[in-house]
Amino acid sequence: xxxxxxxxxxxxxxxxxxxxxxxxxxxxxxxxxxxxxxxxxxxxxxxxxxxxxxxxxxxxxxxxxxxxxxxxxxxxxxxxxxxxxxxxxxx
Numbered sequence: 001x002x003x004x005x006x007x008x009x010x011x012x013x014x015x016x017x018x019x020x021x022x023x024x025x026x027x028x029x030x031x032x033x034x035x036x037x038x039x040x041x042x043x044x045x046x047x048x049x050x051x052x053x054x055x056x057x058x059x060x061x062x063x064x065x066x067x068x069x070x071x072x073x074x075x076x077x078x079x080x081x082x083x084x085x086x087x088x089x090x091x
Contacts, residue, residue: 063070
């Protein structure tokens with residue numbers, strides 16, 4: 001850093017707090033601020049994850065978005081099952 005201060009970064013890559021260069025340690029209020037900032041970031045991450053899980057597990061939406069692939073897959077399975085049944089009848 002150009003100002004010589006230490007930049008603390010959360011697990012999500014967001015800046016959490018700065019400490020002046022040469023400071024021997026953090027005060028309890030700085031630690032509380034860091035904890036609160038990380039708590040807020042965690043809350044945002046959980047909400048984003050919840051939305052993504054809901055989106056990915058919505059089977060009706062998946063069917064709408066992948067209708068053509070599902071039709072092709074069903075046709076292939078139908079031909080395969082029909083072919084197997086025809087082979088068994090010949091025996």
